[in-house]
Amino acid sequence: MDIIQEFKDVVENPYNYVQDLKHKTGKPVVAYLCSYTPEEVVYAAGAHPFRVFGVSESIARADAHLQSYSCSLIRGVLEDSLTGKLDFIDGAVFPHTCDSIQRLSDIWRMNTDYKFHTDVVLPVKLNTHSAREYMYEVMNKFKTDLEKGLGVSVTAESLAEAVDTYNDIRKNLFRMYQLKSEHPGLISGGEMYAVVKGSMIMERNQVKEKLALLVSELEKSASQSVDTGRKRIILTGGICNHPDIYKIIEESGGDVVWDDLCTGSRYFEGVLNRNDDPITSIADRYCDRLVCPAKHSSETSRGENIARIANEHDADGALFLFLKFCDPHSFDYPYLKDYLDSVNVPSILLEVEEQLPSEGQLKTRFEAFIEML
Amino acid sequence: MSENIHQKETDKEARKIKSVKRMKEIMTNYYIEAKTADQHKKKIGWITSGGPVEPLIAMDVIPVYPENYGAMIGASKMGVDLCETAEGMGYCRDLCSYARSDIASSTVNGGPIGGLPEPDFLVCCNNICGTVLKWYEVQARYYKVPLFIFDTPFSHTEMTNEARRYVEKQIYEYIDFLEKACGKKWDDDRMVEVGKLSIEGQRLWQAVLDTCMNKPAPMSAFDAFFHLALIVTLRGTQTAVDYYKELLEEMNDRVRQGISAVPNEEYRLLWDNLPIWYKTKWLSEKFASHNACLVADTYTSAWCGQLDYLDENDFLKSMVEGYTSIYLNISVDQMANTVLKMADKYDVDGLVMHSNRSCKPYSLGQYDIQRIVQKERNLPSLMIEADMVDERNFSESQTETRIDAFMELVKENKGAIK
Secondary structure: OHHHHHHHHHHHOHHHHHHHHHHHHOOOEEEEOOOOOOHHHHHHOOOEEEEOOOOOOOOOHHHHOOOOOOOHHHHHHHHHHHOOOOOOOOEEEEEOOOHHHHHHHHHHHHHOOOOEEEEEOOOOEOOOHHHHHHHHHHHHHHHHHHHHHHOOOOOHHHHHHHHHHHHHHHHHHHHHHHHHHHOOOOOOHHHHHHHHHHHOOOOHHHHHHHHHHHHHHHHHHHHHOOOOOOEEEEEEEOOOOOOHHHHHHHHOOEEEEEEEOOOOHHHHOOOOOOOOOHHHHHHHHHHHOOOOOOOEOOOOHHHHHHHHHHHHOOOOEEEEEEEOOOHHHHHHHHHHHHHHHHOOOOEEEEEEOOOOOOHHHHHHHHHHHHHHO | OHHHHHHHHHHHHHHOOOHHHHHHHHHHHHHHHHHOHHHHOOOEEEEOOOOOOHHHHHOOOEEEOHHHHHHHHHHOOOHHHHHHHHHHOOOOOOOOHHHHHHHHHHHOOOOHHHOOOOOOEEEEEOOOOOHHHHHHHHHHHHHOOOEEEEOOOOEOOOOOHHHHHHHHHHHHHHHHHHHHHHOOOOOHHHHHHHHHHHHHHHHHHHHHHHHHHOOOOOOOHHHHHHHOHHHHHOOOOHHHHHHHHHHHHHHHHHHHHOOOOOOOOOEEEEEEOOOOHHHHHHHHHHHHHOOEEEEEEOOHHHHOOOOOOOOHHHHHHHHHHHHHOOHHHEOHHHHHHHHHHHHHHOOOOEEEEEEEOOOHHHHOOHHHHHHHHHHHHOOOEEEEEEOOOOHHHOOHHHHHHHHHHHHHHHHHHHHHHO
C-alpha cells in the first residue's frame, strides 16, 4: 500500500524528513524520547513533536559521557546530538521516567546548545489523588515552559484542536492493531511497526489523514484476508527499534498480534476527555493509561495487564523484548513471566543492544520457541 | 628488628578507632531487637536509605534497611552467591546488586545475620533512584505487605513549587499510612523530639566528617563507610546522638595527639560513589601504601548534607526540601558543584571515582564531573570500574595498575604545584 510506504520512508530517514518539514513549514522542532512526553502540548504550541531513537551506527562521542552499561537508546541519541545530526532541532524535552533518561537530560543540557531544554518531572506513582494533582500542575508548567522557550502562546483553541487530533490518531492506531489482531494476515508486523513509529515522526495532521485512509482501506480488505496459520505472539518491553524482528518472527511461524511496548500500545492507549479542560485530560490520561515499569500504579498492575492482553488477543506465546541495561523492564521480567505462566502463555526473553543478533541466530531461537507452542 | 615489628604493632594498635567496638555492639543490639520485634510488640518497617525515617521512629517502629543489609552482604563477600540466586530467579545480572542480593536473601535461609526480619510494611522513597521503586514492588508482592511510596520529584535545575506542594501532601499521607499500619495515633510531640534528635545526630555526623579537614586526617572515608551505619539506621534516636558524640570526641582526641588514619599522610583524596564493599580493606591499604588517605567522600556526607534545609521547629515540613534535595536527586552540574566544594573544604589532591555498575543515578554523569573537576581545580582523577556488591565486576590486578598510575599523576601534580 502506498500509505504504508510513506510511513516507511519517514522511518528510514527520520532526520531528513523532519529537517525538510521544518524548512517547508518553519515549525520549531521539539525532540523527545519517551511516550510520557505530552506531545499534545507541543503540537498545540505550533511546534513539531519529534521522537528520536538514535540512528548512529556506532558510538564514539557519547562514550565520553555515558558508561558502557547505559542502554543503547540514550547512548545512541546522545551520539546523534553530539555529532551534529540533530542540529536542526530547536530543543528537547525530558519527561522523568527512568534513571538513565534523567541523567541523559543533565548531560544533554550541559553539553549541547539548543535553544530550548526542559524537564517534565512527572510523579512516579500515579495512584493517589495528590499525584494526580501534581501531574496536572506539571503539565501546566510544561505548557508555560514551552511558551517561554519557543516564544509562543498556547491557546485554549489550539489545545482543544490538539486533543481532537491526538484522539483521532490514537483511535486509528488502536483500530489498526485491532484489525491486525483479528486478521493477522492483513498487514505485516513490519508494516505496523513502520506506521506506529512513523506516527511519532511525521507531521501530525498528515499522520491523522493517512491513518484514517489506511484504516478504511484495511477495513475494506479485512474480509479477504487469509489465515496465516501462524502462532499468535505478543511483544512486551520498552522500545522496539528493530523492524526485522517482526519479519523474523513471521518467518519462524509467528504473528505479532498485540504488544505492550512504549513504541506500541502504550503510545496510543487512553482517550483524552473532550469535555474536560485539555490540560486536565492530558494529565488524567497519563494517570490512567497502562504504565511503563518506571511508573507505579499498583504492585500488580503490569502483571494483570499482560495477562489481560494475552487473554484478549488469544496469545499462544509472548516475547519479552528489552534493551540491554533497561533496569525497570528487567526488574518486572520475573513477575510478568509468572503472570503469563499463570494463563498458560509461554514466553522467551530477548535483550538487544544497538545491533540485533544475527538473523540466523534469532530465527533458530524463535523457531524453537514457536514450535514448542 | 623485633623492636621494629613491635613498634609497628603498637603504631597499628594506636591507630585503631576505639569506638568501632561500641558501634558493633549497638548494631548487634539493633538487629537482635529487630529480629525479636514481635516479642516486644513492635512493627518492622523496611525503608530505603534516603527515606524519611523520623516518622517511623516517632511511631516506635523498628526501621530496617535492605540497603544496609546489601552492604553487609557485600562486606561479608556473600554477594556473588546471592546475586547468582537472584539471576536464577530471572533477575538480570545488570540489575543493582543490592536489590538482587536482598531479593534473593528473602527466599533463602542464609545471608548475614541469618536474613532480615520480615517487614510489616514497606516505605520506599525514590530520592536515591528509580531502582528502589522496582525493588520494593518486588518485596511488596513477596511479603504481601502494604507499600508506601514517598515520591520526591527530581530537581534538575530547581525544586519547583509544584514539587514542594506535592511532597508536603505526601508527608500527611505518610502519617495516615503509618497510623493504619501501626494501629495507633500519631503523636506530634514525639515527632518534635525525634526531629531534634535527627538534626543533632546529623550535626554530629557532619562534625565527625569535618575532623578530616585536619592534616593529617584522623580517619578516612573507609572508616566513615563503617561508622555511617547509625546515621542511616538509627537517625532520630538518642543512641545515634550518644554514639556520634563519643566518636567525635575520639576523633578530636586523635587530632590533638596527631594520630592519623594513614601513617604518613602525604596525599589527600576524595572518594565518589558507594564503597566497593568487598574490597574496602584492600583499597584502604593500597592507597595507604602510597601515603594517600581518602579524607572525604560524597557518599557518607549525603546523610548530613541537608542540614541547611532542616528546621528543628518545624521538622515535618522541612522534610520537604530536606528529602527532595539530597545528593542523588539533583542534576550532574549541581553534583559537580558539591564535589568542587568538598575538594576545597578537605583540600584534596585528587578524585577517586567508583563507576558503579549497580548505580546509574550515581554513576552516569561521573565523566562530566571528572572533566569539570579537572578544568576548575586541575585535579587528577581515577575511575575504578566495579560494583558495590557483585565481585564478578571487579578486577584486582587491573585496579591495582590503575591506582599506581593514578598515584604517579597525583604525586607529579602536587610536586608541580609546590
